[in-house]
Amino acid sequence: MSSSNLAKLEEACVESGSCESSGMLQIAQKALAELIGTYLLVFAGCCSVVLEKQHGNITFPGICLVWGFTVMFLIYTIGHISGAHFNPAVTVTLTILRKFPSNEVPLYIAAHVLGSILASLSLYLLFGTTEKEFFGTVPSGSNIQSLIFEIITTFLLLFVACGLSDKNAFGQLGGISVGLVVIVDVFIAGPVSGASMNPARTIGPAIVMGIYKGIWVYIVGPFVGALLGALTYNLIKTPEKDKLKK
Structure with a gap:
């Protein structure tokens, strides 16, 4: 197809509103x-959290694996x-770095929060959870301690994710790597802050069960x-490699 015909096709597409x-x-599909x-x-x-609290057969390492493997599967x-x-x-961090269109941010955030609320409601109805079996995240110690853990673990998550998305990164193992990072994060922060790393993950259970502590x-x-994780990676990456390959 010639460039003139392609231009005419695009013009007709715009005029008809089909584009x-x-x-x-x-956008709706995404x-x-x-x-x-x-x-x-x-x-x-x-x-996995509810089952551990009600039956005790999952164990803390099991909870870590469930979170990490689920992230891995969903990425792929x-x-x-x-x-x-x-x-x-x-989503917000990628938008600030101009790697994600700002017009899609509201829909994405709404999808995240709604998905978390619906999942939390499903668990609440299925298991009839009580306050002692709360599957959300609350600080086990001080708010500041949990805040620092949430910052560090989310920093690690985005730092690794940005590195894996770099053009100079190795292989196609992004999903596995991110899943493993989540497992590590839950291991180190789970007993302290619950290792949320995700506002939607916390907001859903909080709304469904009415527990808003911290x-x-x-x-x-x-x-x-x-934001710090993404900015730090951008600070140390070496785009010169792209030029050397040409």
Whole structure:
């Protein structure tokens, strides 16, 4: 197809409104993918918490593995559709770095929060959880201690994720690597802050069960940690490698 014919086709597409409709459909599909992904992540991860509290057969290492493996599976399943954010802190950080369109941010955040609420509601109805079996995240010590842990663990998550998305990174093991980082983060921060790293993961259970203790920690911490992690990686990366390869 010649360039003139291609230009005419694009012009006709714009005049008919089909391009705009197609773009809106794609955005809606991505938001739906994020909602489904967030639902499955929160459901699986929090379900392991409930089962451990009610039956004691999951163990803490088991909870860590559930969170990490679920993230891994979902990245490979829908990462090519929506980017597999599942986290408002990730979406906002990528937008600040101009790696994600700002017009899609509200839909993504709404999808994350709604997915978490629906997953939490499902667990609440299935297990009839009590306050002692709360599957959300609350500080085990001081708010400041949990805040620092949330910042550090989310920093690590975004630092690694940005490195894996770099053009100069090695291989196609991003999903596995991110899943392993989540496992490590939950291991080190789980007993202290619950290792949320995700405002939506905390907000859903809090709303469903009406427990809001220290909730600001899980909003401020992940946003600060995510931004610092991404900015730090951008500070040390070496784009000169691209030029050397040409």
